[in-house]
Amino acid sequence: MNAPDLKEPKGKRDWSEAVSVVARKKPSPAVPDKLYEKSKTVHNQRIDGPFRRFKWAVMVVTLAIYYITPWLRWDRGPYAPDQAVLVDLANRRFYMFGIEIWPHEFYFVAGLLIMAGIGLFLVTSAVGRAWCGYACPQTVWTDVFQHIDRLFDGDRNARIRLDKAPWGPAKIARRTSKWSVYLVISFVTGGAWILYFADAPTLFADFFAGEAAPIAYATVGVLTATTFALGGFMREQVCIYMCPWPRIQTAMLDEKSLIVTYKDWRGEKRGSLKKAAKDPDAYGDCIDCLQCVAVCPTGIDIREGPQIGCITCALCIDACDRVMKDIGRPRGLIDYATLEDCKHEAAGGTPVSPWKTLLRPRTLIYFTIWGGIGGALLFALGVRSHTDLTVSPDRNPPFMLLSDGSVRNAYTLKLRNMESRPRVMEVALGGLPGGVLWTDTIALENAGRSQEIEVPADATRTVRAYVLAPADTDEQGFTFTLTSLDEQRESDTAETRFSTPGGNP
Structure with missing residues (x-):
């Protein structure tokens, strides 16, 4: 196309008129009729092949784990729950088969979350968004609902024709039946989730008897609604628009992924x-x-x-x-x-061989970090003590001066027994020459350097302890030592201070 002539026109036309003429001659760019186009429903076609069969296997395994796990039993003795996997919020415990996590051991949960994140980096750097394609909950439940679509509406072409067909008794009946199945699956999904937070058989019976806690019904309602909407209708929009991982994954991928x-x-x-x-x-x-x-x-x-x-x-x-x-x-x-x-x-x-692609420095570094964290958690889990002691000295008043000149300090001890059986434990003083100890469970006449206390199974017992020292005692640090009087002889030590009138405030 020749360039338009922009010379100043002759005659009575002014320059602005010439520009308007040029503008009329110049082809205008295509302007879309709409700034926003409604997304079209995706009707994917059924296919069979190795990857489709692998998706079937992953879907069956993940759904089986989700729905069956709360019903598995694990014998922990008469003093602990027998549910294999349980998040006991009321008693602040997390049980996973033979592992029991207490609140002060939250670093185990933090470590698992870090391992999950690094594992996602490892998988993405090696095989792209394989997590998204096979094991992501959104993918799994979307896959389930797509198979429900085929069951009621047929394969891709039949579903497209049904979408375009006008609403009538047959279409309404199909949609109602299909959406009812959606709702049942969504309800079962939400119902399975709450079973992880209480004894599954008991909560199941209480739920349908109307005797469960209000939060149980609220949780099931929210999860039912979100599963119904996200898995039944929003589907690919969640993966493309709502999920942040597609935008993060670009940092994980390179030319060798x-x-x-x-x-x-x-x-x-x-x-x-x-x-x-x-x-x-x-x-x-x-x-x-x-x-x-x-x-x-x-x-x-x-x-x-x-x-x-x-x-x-x-x-x-x-x-x-x-x-x-x-x-x-x-x-x-x-x-x-x-x-x-x-x-x-x-x-x-x-x-190039896929093994050569997978076994490269980047993936090996991710795997080493992931494995190192896992190994450290297993080591910490293997050597952890099932006995724990915390000590809090009284601050007001910090000491009591008795009539004979001796000084008494008061402390709050928390004795933690992490075994699923009651245990007798000994609390003993370390340091503080001339000091004696007694608790609110015994009389002053029985004071000594140590006391024996029974701690219930899988519980923390709070005890008031008093330490008495001679009048000439200076302010100093000392220790409480808690020892289990059984074959394990586990112990824990806590440092604290003994306050006196002549000490620093």
Whole structure:
């Protein structure tokens, strides 16, 4: 197109009129009719293949773990709950099979959360968004609801036709039946969650008898509503718009990360079988059948390159491999591959072994950190003591001066027995020459350097302790030592101070 003539016009027309003429001659850019386009419902097509079967296996395993775990029993003796996995908020305990976590041991939970985060980094740097594609709760429940769709409405084409059909008795009946199943699954999902926080059989019976706590009904209601909405209707919008991980994952990926990739140097130029038969050299392997788009649960076209909507479920690989097999062309047009491997293969090289891709410095560093934290947690769990002592001295008054000149200090002791049986424990003084100890459970006449106290199973006993020292005692530090009087002989020591009138305030 020739450039418009911007010379000053002759005659009576002024410059502004000339500019308007030029503007009319210049083609205007395309302006969209709408600034916002309503998202279309994604109806993915059923597909069978190795990755689809792997998704089935992961879905069955994860759902079985979620729904069955609260009902598993674990014998911890007569003094502790027998639910295998229990978050006992009322008593501030966390039970997982043979492990019991107390509030002061929250570092174990923090360590597990850190391991989960680093594990996610490791998986993403190695195989992209494999977590999103297979094990993420949103993916698992979306997969369940999509299979419910096929059960009631048929496969992809039938669902599309039903969506376009006008509302009538048949469509209303189908939708009502399907949404009722959605609701039942959502309710069971919310109901299973609360069973982790109380004895499952008892809470189950109380819930349907109307005797459960109000928070139980509120929690089930909220989780039912969110599962129904997110898994039944929002689906891919959660993965694309609501979840922050697609935006974070770019920092985890590099040119050596395995991702689902369309090999454009092999597939382009796209054309049908008829066109390729007439001119084989002009067309690539992609026959533009759109099967990769039809099976995608988020509705993207992987041939457009890596994008935020790809959850790396690899269903497009199953679809493309089936098409390649049917038309007699080699598989792998869409495949798990690294960008580095793609460049190498496009230049005529052979594909790199996946093991070489996975065993590289970045993934090994992540795995080393992940394994190191896990090893440290296991070591701490193995050597931890089941006896714990905390000491709090009285601050007001800090001491009592008795008539004979001796000085008495008062302390609050918390004796923690982390065994599932009662234990007799000994509290003894360390240091403080001439000092004697007695508690609110015995008389002053029985004071001595140590006292024996029975602590209930899996409990913390609070005891008031009094320490008496001679009149000439200076302010100084000393210790309380708690020792279990059983075969384990576990002990814990707490340091504190003895206050006197001549000491520092």
